[in-house]
Amino acid sequence: MNDVITTHHLTKTYGPRTVVDDLELRVPQGCVYGFLGPNGSGKSTTMKMLLSLARPSRGEITLLGRPMNRETRPALLREIGSLVEAPPGYAHLTGRENMVIVQRMLGLSDRQVSRAVATVRLQEHMDKLVRAYSLGMKQRLGIAMALAREPRLLILDEPTNGLDPAGIEEIRGLLVSLAEDGVTVMVSSHLLDEIDRMASVLGILGRGRLVFQGTRAELFDRSTPDLLVDTPEPGRALALGVPAVRSERGLRLSGLGDDDTAALVRRLVGADVPVHGVRRVQQSLEEVFMDLTGREGLL
Amino acid sequence: MTLTAVNLELRKTRRLRVVLVCAVMVAAVVALTCANLMSDSARAGFDDPGAQPWESLLMSYVMVTAMTSPLLVAVLASRQVDIEHQGQGWMLSQVAGLRPGRLCRAKATVLGALLAVAVPVQTALVVMAGLAAGITVPLSPGVWVQYAVGLLLVDLALLCLHVWLAARVENQLVGMGVGLLGAFCGVFSLLMPPALARVLPWGYYAVVSPLRMGDDGFAALTPGYGWLAVFLAVVAVLFAVAGHRFDRTEA
Ligand SMILES: Nc1ncnc2c1ncn2[C@@H]1O[C@H](COP(=O)(O)OP(=O)(O)OP(=O)(O)O)[C@@H](O)[C@H]1O
């Protein structure tokens, strides 16, 4: 499969702080790529570097098969629709006037603009001042601005921010259908649940590092389910220094591989701790995500 | 590309009321300048060259413009630039290949064109008010044209500085505060020693004045065009460098 975005050693530092660390992104053509990470993990910074809004401290970016540099930048940017952080829109102009500005800026046809507006279903609101738009309407206008150039790649930073469930569902459907038409969509979020239902490939950032990249199934494969040990005397096991927490019927241990599990059982039995049962529990995707990115807040 | 950018700025002025702001300011300047024409003492000298009625009117025009122009320029720049901060316009333009430095140049161009209309109109209105009030001493238009040109050039230079300030400092109260400070400096620069007026940007409202207050009435003064040229060149270089640096900053 062709990759539409690849990065190599992509790094961004602000003073002594490394906020994006050595990313090797691979975004395949025609997919919805869910870019996940807690607040402050570096999602927006990465997307800004992809869009030349921030300069990488180190590393290379290849977009649509071409290396990003001074010469290729203008042509590449024309093929990328984007929405980073807050949605754009001049509040004192109407939706239509805003779209005309984008149209003139990029030299687009009337047909391209009206198609983009129809895609986000904003036609009835085009003559209202953007000041009077709801947040959802602003987001949709921002997406229309990104779509009008008929991009091959869409880079959207938390496009569902502040939307109600119906609005989120609508954007989700829109992005999936764009991907079906061959547009590659990279969409960020700090909510796994929101992304999980549309993204076919996930990239997960934790503290600026890519902690996982692949499909949902691969994410499950990589995670180790928690181990439950049923015992009436959990206190004695803990006294042995077993890295566990108490659970309803005994102990719960996370991140234990097969060999470690065998060693644990041998140790408990050797110390005469009564073991009534040992079983694995499948984690939810949310727990896998939390394990990968760290449970404590990053802000 | 530059033409496109200017065109886009024109579209963005819609509902921004920059023309209205300009018109109100012009009206205020004319009213303040001509207020003295109504006094009996002034009217008594309308036909006496020794009473210097035109010189008196021009001097009050110089003082009023030195006070109001810094404010007008600050307001115009802030209105036209703040919309980019509010509407994520910098980013929107940048991902379309329109860099912030060029955006600022386009804004300065559009607002500068507006001033290039407002200043001559305002000057003509003051002169017409003088004629209408009944000044019969012959008018020498050269000195008025001279001042109008000088005023416009200083306005344009300060406009560039304010566009840059409004773009770099998101809080527009800062730019307005600087404009207010400029209004004070503008007026007081007429009383300052010329050497001091030349180091302040607003001091150039005094530098371009064709008159000064002498011991007995108003005396003609050759405006400091050499200094003005230096000032304009410095501002042009600063604006160009700032625009270039702005293009390289990050969102
Ligand atoms: N211009 C800057 N100067 C210094 N630090 C910055 C700058 N921009 C971002 N950062 C820091 O970089 C880190 C990553 O920020 P970024 O906005 O990329 O996170 P994010 O993943 O988009 O978070 P969120 O979910 O809150 O949007 C943060 O800790 C932030 O404080």
Ligand SMILES: [Mg+2]
């Ligand atoms: Mg962000």
